Structures are given as structure tokens and as C-alpha cells.
Amino acid sequence: MGNTRSAPTLDDVAKEAGVSTATVSRCLNSPERVVEKTRIRVMKAVEEMGYTPNFAARVMAAKQSFTIGAIIPTMENAIFARGLQAFQDELRERGYTLLVSSSAYKPGIEKEQIRTLVARGVDGLLLIGHEREEQIYEYLERHRVPVLIAWSYSPDVRQTSVGFSNRDAIFELAQNVIDAGHSRIAMISGFTEGNDRAQKRVVGIRDALCANGIDPDSMELVETTYEIDSGANAFVDLMSRPTRPTVVMCGNDVLAAGALRGARKMGISVPEEVSITGFDDIELAEIVSPPLTTVHVPHRKMGHKAAQELIAMVEGSSEGASTCINTHIVSRQSLAKPPKNAATNK
């Protein structure tokens, strides 16, 4: 197995075919402008030597690379999987290839990956959430790479977004929780720094508490990584504090699955002793026991719509129109009334 150091250059191909480098370029970019005999000789040399045509030159000829980049925070769990697959399916239908990078929720890594993808000539870019340095948006504008934000929608940002209101979605769930009789509400959230989706979910619950005359500062909050084990540990932490909550609302289904595991470990029954809620409605939500009451995010719909809009921006038929996707609450067994003694204890 060789390595890239010995890859043939344009020069090598030109020498092999006995033509100028300009002729080789023309064969690759505008073959119709080269006489057939020469073209066949050149392409034979290209193929035999395993020359990879200068990609940038081909991009310039085609004006497009038909490649879209996407940077997601993690590949480790299924949060982004379904939406991204739908995004890719739609791109493929329209003749585009998707290249994905994952940033491990680190803004510095995301920035590097944006530059890498732009350097590889992507026609457009999908990013998750709005919050990042303004410079990055300026960089993308300067390089004329259209960017679309998914998983988040907010009327007061200028970037084109296909997403949902994280604040409104969890507000509705929190209202259901309060209507069921809960007032001692705790929350397990993903780390909020640099993650506007996580921030808005915390705000949404606080706003619902306010709207119902409950002190939002009474809400116990633990921030952690989006992992099952982290959710379990956070749950144990919350249930070991002086005043136990009657419901633990989780920033997503992965954390909620962890909370259920924590409850099992502590011998606390759900929902009899404590209710637990999720967010996303990924397959996990239905599989765990008891199944989770959660916010259903139409991931596939979001992925398809995001691809359609980003392609329209790349192809110049849209200047970028945002879409707010509606979420809804799915009621399953993990949310019930608070236990009687807890209610009277309040």
C-alpha cells in the first residue's frame, strides 16, 4: 500500500501524454473543447497513473461541488441521527453528497471543522443551533458559503433556520406537568454553555413556573453531559437533597433514560414516587420502562425541510427562508400525579 507522497501531479500526466498541462486541465474541465484523439490519450494517462483531477479546478468549472457539509455536536447517541439521515436522503435525491463532522460540543473544534469543510469546497453548510462567534458567520459570508441552522428556531436571529422553539416546546410540557399537580420540579439539563438548545429548555421550564405562580428559583438544576450514566448520577444527586422533587424534567430522552436507571438503582418507583419526563421522542423513549412522556420533535421532517431550503440557497433560488417546525407532547407512563404525601408535604 503506497502513500500520498508519491501521488502523480498534473505535470506527470502531461509528460506521460506528451501534451501541455493546460491541455490536461482542459480535458478534465471542458473535454468538449479538446479534439477526441488528444482527449483519449490524456484520459488514458489520467486513468493509468491514478491521477486525482485537481478538485478545485473541477469545482470552478462546474461552479459547484454538489457537496454539503454538516457539523453536529455528537455522533454518540441518536439525538441527531434521524434528522441527519433524512437530511442526507433529501440531498441525495437532489444529487448532493453529504459530509459530516462531529464537534464533541466544543466551539473550537467546530470552528476548525467549518474551515476544513469550506477548504474542501462545500456548497453549503448545516450547523446545529445559533450560538457561535459572530466571526464565523462573517467568515462563511466572505467565502459565500450559505449556512442553515437546524434544531433551533428563533424569530430574532438573522441566520436562516429550520428548527423548533426549544423554549415553547418545553414550556408546554412543563404546563402539563404543573396541571398534573406538581410544584416541586427539578431539572437535569445538558451543559448550557455554548448550547442555545439547552439554555432555552431551562428558560422554558422557568417561564412555565413563573406563569403558574411558582418561584422559578425553587427549581433544583443539575447540568451534565448527555449520557445515560450522567443522567443516572444527576438523578441520584437530586433525590438525595433535603427536599425531594416530585418530578424530574430532563433536557432530553437520553438523560431521562439515565434518570430511570438512577431510580431503579435507588429503589424509587416511577411514576408512583417520582415522575420523569424527556425531550426529543427518539426510539429510546418508547423502549424504556416506564415509557417516557416527552416532547416529540419531528426530526425527519426537519431534516428534509432543511435540505430543501439549503439547496435552494446554494442554487440561488432562495435567499434563505426560516421555518418553525411544530413539536407536540407525547403522553406515556413516566408522568403521573405527585404522590399524596408529597402533595400534602408541600
Add this chain to the structure above:
Amino acid sequence: MGNTRSAPTLDDVAKEAGVSTATVSRCLNSPERVVEKTRIRVMKAVEEMGYTPNFAARVMAAKQSFTIGAIIPTMENAIFARGLQAFQDELRERGYTLLVSSSAYKPGIEKEQIRTLVARGVDGLLLIGHEREEQIYEYLERHRVPVLIAWSYSPDVRQTSVGFSNRDAIFELAQNVIDAGHSRIAMISGFTEGNDRAQKRVVGIRDALCANGIDPDSMELVETTYEIDSGANAFVDLMSRPTRPTVVMCGNDVLAAGALRGARKMGISVPEEVSITGFDDIELAEIVSPPLTTVHVPHRKMGHKAAQELIAMVEGSSEGASTCINTHIVSRQSLAKPPKNAATNK
């Protein structure tokens, strides 16, 4: 938001800076060979106009792109997620960026994506499983792109692999199943066409049956997609046939989670009336109820090792050495003895 049609060319930058295109190229590729005053003027034009330097030229200058490509069959479930994240983490440590594509288990799509990634100048490529057209390996060799196969290990293939023996792994599990007293074994497998991992898992169970004097043709087999719903449907199908199996061995944990769902739907209790086994030991295996007896695949270890070896191949310090990663059986509650009446019915 503009589009790529109006992206500035090398010519535009040269005009703006009042130099030749060759000088602009030299500034980008060998800045030390250009006098400072000119270099500053050119780089200012490059930055102001948002010119993306010709990527292929930079790759030639650096001899490497420090980018690795990976093509996985699906992003939809967690099968590849953990191993891929470890692969990316290790690459990052070593200064490489990972670009991922998913092929939806379709050889034609994979072939396209290989060409796309090679055209973007990746230094090396990670592919899943060995089975693909010989032409593809020839193409990669001709382009001098080292390729490493993961998730599969077989002593009789020439490609460098960091994987495990799918056949031996499930053989061991099947032996455990037989030792527990089962002989009426059914299997739910992923589609085997073009998927050597799936093929080897079917072969492994059949070999174990043979080795224990059970007719391998007596094994009822359903092939389906790796989805929970598909697993549930396949389970219902198998349990509705004239002779019910006492154990349903599944090609992976996702199918096994589906089988559990099917059992719940039919009111069949696991493992009292039928045992179910998985493969992979992803988080799902521990979360479902009852938790799954399954094959533990050390995905993180495989991902790290694959990255180390592929980088060594790219950097020329290895010609490619294969590694067989050991798997082991994890015993949980989904596998027990066959029910008494079934045993006497045999």
C-alpha cells in the same frame, strides 16, 4: 446570502493585488519564496475577497490533507456511533479531521462516496466490512489512498483490518444458548446481501448447531432491516409458525430490542416462554427489559486501534497490519433455560 457562482477566482485575486496568478499561487503554497511586501499585499487581497485557496494545490504543497474519510452503512442507530467517535477522537489527537458519509447499506452509494472523498483529497479511508467490488480496492490503490477495514476481521483477506471475527463471536454465544438446553433456535438477521458481518453471524450459529449435532437447516431465519419495528415484526412472524422456537437469536441489539417489543405485543414473557439474544452490547442492551444477553464488541478499542493503524499507513510507517479484537459474551436476563413443556415437546 450569495452563492458559489460568484466566488472569486485566482485571476480576480491576482488582478486585485496587481501580480501574476503564479505569484498568488506561490504566496499560498510556498510563502517563504515570496518577498514580504508582495506577500502581504497578496494575502490582504485573498482575505478581503474571501478567496478559498485552491485546495488541491495546498494539498500538493503539504503532501497531505490531514483529512481521513469514513463511510458507514447508517447513522440511524447507535451500532457504529461509539466506535466512530473513538476513531475520530484518536484522529484528532494526531491532528487529523474526520469526514463521514453514510451509505444506507447500498454498495452503489458507497462507491460514489468513495470517489467523492478521494476527489476531496482524503489521506486515508475507513470502510466497514470487506465485501465490495474488487474494482473499488483497485481504484483506491491506483489513487494511493490507504484503506482500512473495520468491524470485520478475517485471516484470508488481503485488506488491512481492525475488527473481530463475527463468526467466532456468535458461535460462542450460540454455544452458551445450546448449553442452556435450547435446540429449537430461530434467528432474526440483517439483510445478508452485501453485508459480510451479517453473513458471518448466520454462519456462526449454523456452525454451532452442527458442532452440537443439531441440523443447521432446522434453524428458522428471517432477514430484515436493522430497525426496532422490523425486529418486532420478524419476531411475531417466527412465533406464529407451526413450531415455536425456544430462543430467538438476533443479528444485533436493535433487532433484539424489537423482538422484545414483539414479545410484549404478543403477551409472551421473556425469558420464561422464549429467550432472546443480541449482538454488539450497545447501551440499548442494558436499558431494555429484560436486559439482553449479548456479544460485547469493544467498539472504542476498535475505533482507537483503527485510527492508529490508518495514520501509520498514511504516514508510511506501516504497510498495514491487521488486528483481531476479542469479543466476549455478556450474560443478562434475556437468556434462560427453555420452558419445560417446550423441552419435552421437542
